[in-house]
Amino acid sequence: MHSHTKLGSITCRKCITLIIPLKKSTILGAALSTPPLYPLSSTSFAPKDPIDTRPERPVRKICTEQLFSAKVLDASQGLRQKKLLDLLNDMRKYTRTGKAINVGHAAFRACINFLSYTFVSEDFVESVENGEYKDIVSTLLKLSGTANVVDVFPVLKLFDPQGLQRNTTNYITMFFHRLDKLIDKRLKLREEENYVTNNDMLDTLLDISHQDSQKMDREKIKHFLLGLLVAGTDTTAFGLERAMTELLHNPKVMSKAKQELEQIIGKGNPIEESDVVKLPYLQAIIKETLRLHPPAPLLLPRKAKIDVEISGYTIPKGARVLINAWAMGRNPNIWEDAHLFLPERFLGSNIDVKGRDFELTPFGSGRRICPGSPLAIRMMHVMLGSLVNSFDWKLENNIKHDDMDLDQPLRAIPVELKSCLV
Numbered sequence: 001m002h003s004h005t006k007l008g009s010i011t012c013r014k015c016i017t018l019i020i021p022l023k024k025s026t027i028l029g030a031a032l033s034t035p036p037l038y039p040l041s042s043t044s045f046a047p048k049d050p051i052d053t054r055p056e057r058p059v060r061k062i063c064t065e066q067l068f069s070a071k072v073l074d075a076s077q078g079l080r081q082k083k084l085l086d087l088l089n090d091m092r093k094y095t096r097t098g099k100a101i102n103v104g105h106a107a108f109r110a111c112i113n114f115l116s117y118t119f120v121s122e123d124f125v126e127s128v129e130n131g132e133y134k135d136i137v138s139t140l141l142k143l144s145g146t147a148n149v150v151d152v153f154p155v156l157k158l159f160d161p162q163g164l165q166r167n168t169t170n171y172i173t174m175f176f177h178r179l180d181k182l183i184d185k186r187l188k189l190r191e192e193e194n195y196v197t198n199n200d201m202l203d204t205l206l207d208i209s210h211q212d213s214q215k216m217d218r219e220k221i222k223h224f225l226l227g228l229l230v231a232g233t234d235t236t237a238f239g240l241e242r243a244m245t246e247l248l249h250n251p252k253v254m255s256k257a258k259q260e261l262e263q264i265i266g267k268g269n270p271i272e273e274s275d276v277v278k279l280p281y282l283q284a285i286i287k288e289t290l291r292l293h294p295p296a297p298l299l300l301p302r303k304a305k306i307d308v309e310i311s312g313y314t315i316p317k318g319a320r321v322l323i324n325a326w327a328m329g330r331n332p333n334i335w336e337d338a339h340l341f342l343p344e345r346f347l348g349s350n351i352d353v354k355g356r357d358f359e360l361t362p363f364g365s366g367r368r369i370c371p372g373s374p375l376a377i378r379m380m381h382v383m384l385g386s387l388v389n390s391f392d393w394k395l396e397n398n399i400k401h402d403d404m405d406l407d408q409p410l411r412a413i414p415v416e417l418k419s420c421l422v
């Protein structure tokens with residue numbers, strides 16, 4: 001634990017970083033609360049009621065019961081399956097040219113498409129000419145991740161020194177304009193007598209708004225979907241890119257994963273969300289990736305509501321507390337061979353990423369646990385499993401797996417499977 005930590009451009013006087021698992025009573029007992037996700041709330045698109053970035057109880061309830069429950073996600077899995085086939089077709093083009101793909105970019109694009117289909121049954125990216133929305137979405141994501149000096153020196157707000165407010169406002173306006181059009185189109189369709197629901201989130205949110213406009217209205221729907229898109233795209237894409245990197249770096253693991261997929265799914269076939277329970281080794285690969293490479297390494301910052309004691313240290317009331325999931329995942333006191341990528345450690349183990357096992361909390365834990373985790377887990381498994389089962393992979397410029405620079409973005413070439421060549 002450190003008494004003073006400097007993180008990017010935000011300096012906290014009383015900031016504690018935890019690198020040991022918390023006890024259940026501490027995290028769930030609300031001794032540590034989570035303030036809003038400040039990079040988002042500092043920008044002008046945060047609504048007055050910060051519904052998008054910090055779902056309070058009613059909104060969180062909508063998330064768990066109506067948007068991310070197993071039943072609802074099962075109903076919308078066909079929408080994502082379509083996008084999975086698009087992703088595999090895109091990859092197939094590269095097998096013909098032999099060109100390397102920036103796997104992180106491909107994963108990012110696939111995640112936006114998966115999420116936009118789950119949200120509104122349409123692509124945010126492709127359906128607009130000139131790639132305009134690709135620009136909008138990626139700029140929003142970039143801006144939301146940019147530390148804003150105004151957070152530290154509020155007086156600078158008047159001058160908007162980095163132009164973040166200005167840029168963000170423009171992009172948000174365009175994004176909301178697109179959503180407004182989608183909502184108008186959907187409302188019109190819903191008036192038709194034979195309207196059959198798409199099972200997407202927009203339909204669910206419009207149903208809620210129809211029943212209780214206080215709870216959900218057009219403005220809230222737009223902010224809510226934007227918040228989910230921003231929170232869900234980069235995180236999931238990063239996890240996927242790191243998993244592929246580890247597989248290419250560890251050919252034995254890759255080969256075991258291929259064996260499992262070939263046996264259970266059949267060589268070359270895309271996997272479906274319902275297949276995941278039958279693929280323990282693939283599940284272990286995802287857990288091991290999230291252990292070593294948690295996409296949100298410090299979770300969301302917390303604040304001690306009262307003086308609280310953790311492992312003999314007193315955390316004073318009011319202190320910022322960062323839970324360092326990255327350091328915990330690499331802590332040799334918790335994990336044997338902590339720095340090695342060994343998915344086998346999770347075979348036959350009950351440790352999961354659902355927030356109950358405090359040594360592995362890539363999605364956080366307690367009342368603020370990531371509401372999108374059930375969807376993220378499905379997306380990561382089907383994308384990774386299908387990429388591994390549908391292609392062989394080699395590194396750009398014949399680089400050997402031992403010589404890979406793991407800190408560089410992964411560039412790899414998909415190769416048509418031998419038995420699938422016509």
Ligand code: HEM
Nearest residue numbers: 053054231232235236296299300363364365368370372376
């Ligand atoms: C591998 C992918 C993902 C990872 C690792 C991840 C991780 C996290 C973490 C660590 C938190 C903070 C939890 C805490 O501090 O206890 C969080 C919050 C959040 N996540 Fe995720 N997330 C992922 C994907 C998604 C997806 C796909 C969505 C939605 C579609 C999503 C929506 C959110 C939202 C809205 C919050 C804010 C909750 C709040 O403020 O209380 N996430 N996520």
